[in-house]
Amino acid sequence: MPDAGVADLAESIAAGERRALARGISLVEDEGPGFEELLDALHGRLGAARRIGITGPPGAGKSTLTAALVRHHVEEGLTVGVIAVDPTSPFTGGALLGDRIRMTELATEPGVFIRSMASRGSVGGLATATREAADLMDAAGYDRVLLETLGVGQSELDIAASADTTAVVLVPESGDGIQAMKAGLMEVADLFVVNKADRPGADRLESEIRVMMAIRGGNALEAIRSHHGARIDRPADTEDAGEWAKPVLQTVASDGRGVEELAAALDRHFEWLNGTGRLERRRADRRLRRARDALLRLAGGDVSRVWQNAPSQLSDRLRSNELSPYAAARELYESWRIALRPGG
Amino acid sequence: MPDAGVADLAESIAAGERRALARGISLVEDEGPGFEELLDALHGRLGAARRIGITGPPGAGKSTLTAALVRHHVEEGLTVGVIAVDPTSPFTGGALLGDRIRMTELATEPGVFIRSMASRGSVGGLATATREAADLMDAAGYDRVLLETLGVGQSELDIAASADTTAVVLVPESGDGIQAMKAGLMEVADLFVVNKADRPGADRLESEIRVMMAIRGGNALEAIRSHHGARIDRPADTEDAGEWAKPVLQTVASDGRGVEELAAALDRHFEWLNGTGRLERRRADRRLRRARDALLRLAGGDVSRVWQNAPSQLSDRLRSNELSPYAAARELYESWRIALRPGG
Numbered sequence: 001m002p003d004a005g006v007a008d009l010a011e012s013i014a015a016g017e018r019r020a021l022a023r024g025i026s027l028v029e030d031e032g033p034g035f036e037e038l039l040d041a042l043h044g045r046l047g048a049a050r051r052i053g054i055t056g057p058p059g060a061g062k063s064t065l066t067a068a069l070v071r072h073h074v075e076e077g078l079t080v081g082v083i084a085v086d087p088t089s090p091f092t093g094g095a096l097l098g099d100r101i102r103m104t105e106l107a108t109e110p111g112v113f114i115r116s117m118a119s120r121g122s123v124g125g126l127a128t129a130t131r132e133a134a135d136l137m138d139a140a141g142y143d144r145v146l147l148e149t150l151g152v153g154q155s156e157l158d159i160a161a162s163a164d165t166t167a168v169v170l171v172p173e174s175g176d177g178i179q180a181m182k183a184g185l186m187e188v189a190d191l192f193v194v195n196k197a198d199r200p201g202a203d204r205l206e207s208e209i210r211v212m213m214a215i216r217g218g219n220a221l222e223a224i225r226s227h228h229g230a231r232i233d234r235p236a237d238t239e240d241a242g243e244w245a246k247p248v249l250q251t252v253a254s255d256g257r258g259v260e261e262l263a264a265a266l267d268r269h270f271e272w273l274n275g276t277g278r279l280e281r282r283r284a285d286r287r288l289r290r291a292r293d294a295l296l297r298l299a300g301g302d303v304s305r306v307w308q309n310a311p312s313q314l315s316d317r318l319r320s321n322e323l324s325p326y327a328a329a330r331e332l333y334e335s336w337r338i339a340l341r342p343g344g
Numbered sequence: 345m346p347d348a349g350v351a352d353l354a355e356s357i358a359a360g361e362r363r364a365l366a367r368g369i370s371l372v373e374d375e376g377p378g379f380e381e382l383l384d385a386l387h388g389r390l391g392a393a394r395r396i397g398i399t400g401p402p403g404a405g406k407s408t409l410t411a412a413l414v415r416h417h418v419e420e421g422l423t424v425g426v427i428a429v430d431p432t433s434p435f436t437g438g439a440l441l442g443d444r445i446r447m448t449e450l451a452t453e454p455g456v457f458i459r460s461m462a463s464r465g466s467v468g469g470l471a472t473a474t475r476e477a478a479d480l481m482d483a484a485g486y487d488r489v490l491l492e493t494l495g496v497g498q499s500e501l502d503i504a505a506s507a508d509t510t511a512v513v514l515v516p517e518s519g520d521g522i523q524a525m526k527a528g529l530m531e532v533a534d535l536f537v538v539n540k541a542d543r544p545g546a547d548r549l550e551s552e553i554r555v556m557m558a559i560r561g562g563n564a565l566e567a568i569r570s571h572h573g574a575r576i577d578r579p580a581d582t583e584d585a586g587e588w589a590k591p592v593l594q595t596v597a598s599d600g601r602g603v604e605e606l607a608a609a610l611d612r613h614f615e616w617l618n619g620t621g622r623l624e625r626r627r628a629d630r631r632l633r634r635a636r637d638a639l640l641r642l643a644g645g646d647v648s649r650v651w652q653n654a655p656s657q658l659s660d661r662l663r664s665n666e667l668s669p670y671a672a673a674r675e676l677y678e679s680w681r682i683a684l685r686p687g688g
Contacts (some may be wrong), residue, residue, distance in 0.1 A: 036670045043668035058401065284663040291662055292651050294673030299643040299680075307636050318635055319628040324387035326380045329638030336639075 006034040010041035013140050018113060021140045025115055028132045036294065039132055042139035047283070049081070049138035050270050053163030055151035055188065060169040061195040065253035065262075066148045067106055072256075072263050073144055079111040081137030084148045085130050085159055113137060127158040128293055134162070151185045160188045162286065164279065165269045167262070169193045170209070172201030186212065189246060190269050193262060197250035206248050213246060244272055306336045350378040354385035357484050362457060365484045369459055372476045380638065383476055386483035391627070393425070393482035394614050397507030399495035399532065404513040405539040409597035409606075410492045411450055416600075416607050417488055423455040425481030428492045429474050429503055457481060471502040472637055478506075495529045504532045506630065508623065509613045511606070513537045514553070516545030530556065533590060534613050537606060541594035550592050557590060588616055650680045 009027070012020030027035045054062050054069075066082060073080045107114040115137075117130050130147065137145045149159045151168060160166045168189040192209050194202050247265050251258030273279040310332055317323040353371075356364030371379045398406050398413075410426060417424045451458040459481075461474050474491065481489045493503045495512060504510045512533040536553050538546050591609050595602030617623040654676055661667040 036674075040668045040670040043670070284665070287662045287665065287669050288659060290669035291672040291676075292647070294669050295651065295676050295680075296644060296647050298673060298677045299647050300640060303636070303640050303643050307639065315632060318631045321628070321631065324384045325631050325634035325638050326384040326387070328635040329642060330380075332635075332639050333642045336643075 006037045007041060010038055010139075013038075013042060013136060014045055016141050021113060021136055022115070024136045025133045028136065029117065029129045031129075031297075035132075039135060042136065045139040046135055047138070049134075049142050049145045050165070050266075051134055051138070051145045051147065051163040052266055053147045053149065053160040053166035053188070054169060055149045055157070055160040055166060055185070056169035056193075056195075057151055060151075060171045061253050062148050062169050063103065065169055065193065065195055065251060065259070066146050067103060068251075068253045068256050068259045069144075069146060069263060070106055070109075070112055072259050074109060074111055076263075078143040079141065080113075081134070081140070081142040081145045082112070082114040082148065083130055083133050083137070083145065084114070084116040085126060085150075113140075113142065127162070128297070130159050131162050131290070151188075157185070157188055164273060164282070165190045165266055167191050167193050167266065169195050170205060171196045172199045172205045190244070191246050191265055192248040193258075194248065194250045195253050197258065198252050202250055206250065209248050244269065302336065306332055306339070350381045351385060354382055354483075357382075357386060357480060358389055360485050365457060365480055366459070368480045369477045372480065373461065373473045375641075379476075383479060386480065389483040390479055391482070393478075393486050393489045394509070394610075395478055395482075395489045395491065395507040396610055397491045397493065397504040397510035397532070398513060399493045399501070399504040399510060399529065400513035400537075400539075401495055404495075404515050405597050406492050406513050407447065409513055409537065409539055409595060409603070410490050411447060412595075412597045412600050412603045413488075413490060413607060414450055414453075414456055416603050418453060418455055420607075422487040423485065424457075425478070425484070425486035425489045426456070426458040426492065427474055427477050427481070427489065428458070428460040429470060429494075457484075457486065471506070472641070474503050475506050475634070495532075501529070501532055508617060508626070509534045509610050511535050511537050511610065513539050514549060515540045516543045516549045534588070535590050535609050536592040537602075538592065538594045539597050541602065542596050546594055550594065553592050588613065646680065650676055650683065 009020055009024055013024050024038060026032070027038060052069075054066050056062050063084070066084075070080045070082060103114070106112060115133060117126060117133060130149075134145045134147060147159060147163055149157075151157065151160065166188045168185050168191075170192065172194065192206075194206050194209070196202075249258055249262055249265060251262055253259065270279070273282070314323070314328055314331065318325065318328050353364055353368055357368050368382060370376070371382060396413075398410050400406050407428070410428075414424045414426060447458070450456060459477060461470060461477060474493075478489045478491060491503060491507055493501075495501065495504065510532045512529050512535075514536065516538065536550075538550050538553070540546075593602055593606050593609060595606055597603065614623070617626070658667070658672055658675065662669065662672050
């Protein structure tokens, strides 16, 4: 049963109070007292927001594209939450001052809520905290929740994969586009964006992406055809997306070119998910994974307590290398089993 | 007490048998039966290898540099183990065919052992498995263990940080060098390598790195001086490295230029660590962290079992959204505490 403070906070978040939302996200990020009760209390209000992952290598212009999407949605009359987990993003203070100032301006718009997430010590902590921050924005009534993450690294890809729709952003002439794609980006993409498309090489990159998709889809002939100029206009990815053909779009986020088309493609993907029943299945699967993560976190809390209360002679023996880490862990584990007894 | 199979395997690894080492690493990677006993049995043999992290953004030439370092060490008469955890690395099959063939040739040299690590599902699993694979190479008697990792993403940086010495590799003209550095690379670096230094912009990148180090070190005046041409020739980083001045080296890994100087700088760093007592302190700290990770893994194993044995009505209620993930986790946690009772 949530205590009064947490219940009040949940109510204020559900009522759309910005300061309550900010407080709630901090509580979740810090795993502060009552954070799980808060998430539990708001659980029934989830599901209205569309969660969109924007991911790609550093320098792809993800933040500028995110900002452009926010502006587009605001003009449509929608409310938007943004979570930036990219340490190189201007949202998180990681880029040039000019960019950061523009992002800060955006954050003062009514109907826009921007939050950056710092990397945390605990294993898997960042991905979990990010998903939970997205939950709070969802519960607070935001129509769209945009998750900007670096598309390199396992936990970062986990975040991207937690969205309903994930856009992978690449730039021409980076030379690393295709290389970076191999690092799992191909798998998480529901659509591709060739950003900074006013640079030379945009068409070539688009064509390379189509070739790679065709190869993944197992259609080598189509891959070769595509490489020789003929565009693929039917589904390239047949792995698990069924009849969804991953679009490849070109944008120039800095002047807004292609952003409307991107928003439309994101909407189309969401409608496809929803229409085919995949949305509900994906979200149900995610609830199961979330429960498992929550259980692991409860166990992790126990581990932390056991560790903090470990006898100092144990850490001395570890430091002096008398005891291996595995033997020490086994010793602590056994004592923990005893301590875990209900009522113990 | 290790069973006979694990004890034999440990002995064969310690005797330097390649196939045993390969089997041991697979066992550890899969968390197969007896893997912790194996690590425990070999624990007393650790410490002779110098562990060197090679990290940086995709496309920086880390693999080519790693290969060049391997060749250099082999010529010195040293044995070298390589662990590649970079999915874009030719070692892991992620790059151009020509590169991959050259890496494969290297792997057949006597005294060289190359292993790539795949990303794993379990939280923090990759970083842990990589550290343990490095342990096995250490126990097998390799003089150097090189860890090639992508320098973006938290778990990847964790791997880099587990080395005795970490080299951060950047390339001129990437445009992302400085941006990528902000993603935690600066913190893990013991030295910097400007690779592909035959390209224009190498001196500029070197100068930018020195400026950033000076700024981090808090010496703004020096930063400005450095930016205007005067090189910093005294310690720039005063955060925790004490009197270690992080060198910035230029290499052209593809033709071996600068590799000897890099090897010498790595050796100097190791001798500095050793001479100041930092090596032993760092390694003792790491043993403590390893014990904590091992304890967390034991708990994680319990969680998996609890999860697998969860009543199907619980997952039904999660799928249908009758139950929040937090409420489900709490229910399972309570039943787990009962099951965990010694003898239970």
